[in-house]
Amino acid sequence: MKIVHVISSIDPAQGGPQSGCVRLAAAQSALGHDVHIVSYGGVEIQKRAFQSAGDVPYFSLIHWHLLEDPDRIEQVLCIKGSRQLHSLLPGASFVHIHGVWEPILKSAASTARTNRVPYCVQPHGMLDAWSMKQKQLKKRIALRLGYRKMLDQAKFLLTLNADESRLLEPLRLKAPNLTIPNGIFLEEFADLPERGFFREQLSLLGEKRVILFLSRLHTKKGLDILADAFKLVAASHPDVDLVVAGPDGGARESFVSQISQLDIADRVHLIGPIYGKDKLRALVDASCFCLPSRQEGFSVAITEALACGLPAVVSDACHFPEIRTANAGIVVSLDPADVASALVRVLDHPAVASNMGQNGQRLVRENYTWPRIAELTIQGYTPNDNTMSRTVLGANALVTATDH
DSSP: OEEEEEEEEGGGGOHHHHHHHHHHHHHHHTTTOEEEEEEEEEEEHHHHHHHHHTTTTGGGOEEEEEOOOOOHHHHHHHHHHHHHHHHHSTTEEEEEESSSSOHHHHHHHHHHHHTTOEEEEEEEETTTHHHHTTHHHHHHHIIIIIIIHHHSSSSSSEEEEEHHHTTTGOOOOOOEEEEOOOOOOOOGGSSSOOOOOHHHHHHTTOOEEEEEESSOOOOGHHHHHHHHHHHHHHHHHHTEEEEEOHHHHHHSSHHHHHHHHHOGGEEEEEEEOHHHHHHHHHHHSSSSEEEESSSSSHHHHHHHHHHHTTTEEEEEOOOOOOHTTTSEEEEEEEEEHHHHHHHHHHHHHHHHHHHHHHHHHHHHHHOOOOHHHHHHHHHHHHHHHOOOOOOOOOOGGGOEEOOO
């Protein structure tokens, strides 16, 4: 099959969609398919993206079609993007669109329809209730101006978990849902690095234990909740610090102000974005991973933390109930006191934390791997019927397809 993935940016600073797109494309390439990625990404973004994905298996098999960073005219009219799509999509077998609210994605859907190429849209959590409340009026207008048509005429909407499918229901979209999670390449986690990353990076840390937040610094990631929770933890655990790793997504300034007001700034370390081996070194060096997000599709960071044997404290809005079921961590509400209580439980019970870490590794390695996920997406691209009212059995029946 000739498969074309379309995403608005390959900048790893944009978070999980970019990571998932690249790894899915690589896994599909490994199955022998002709896989392409169309995206914006100037010289600096290309350099950063290719460095961060350098260890991804089969990365070299992907065919790239990268456009220079868009100016304001391109952001609105998608002239260069449309030209590239019109050139590439004829003869394609399937188009996989990542995201929702970008003109290049709508253009991809329109070009696919013109060329009678089936396509799917993977919203990556951008259509759930929390996300739809952000810039609500603009999104309502956008739906009327062609984005609902893009969604309705897709072969299916690829959701990352059952909760995301359920949260799409208020929009009353016509396309069926196919639920397939994100995953990992086992090769990326086969030889985990030694501990010592934080001692090298943060001379003030010494032998302290670390709670690690690894994600974009964005309002939806719950940094304000984490700050209030860590204030409670810090008071009773002088040997524990918080490390916040990730690119600024607009919330860094308010977070810095908050930790200063809470008088915990000396216990919180912002180290910026980390990728590749440095990310793995940070994960194996931490005592606990924490992501109290207000909204997630299927967090790549959580999956990677579990793969490194790190117990996870995550919010129920991360939509990863398997963590609770597998006893791989603790699922909490968005109440800072609840988050703090879970962190203390992990920190105060090393045997429990170790068992959670082992369970997490087993959960991910047995159920969430890119080769299997790639096979399931190919099955979705070429279903046995047109209704999608069937179940595609993956590991532990995590993969389902439903009609509205």
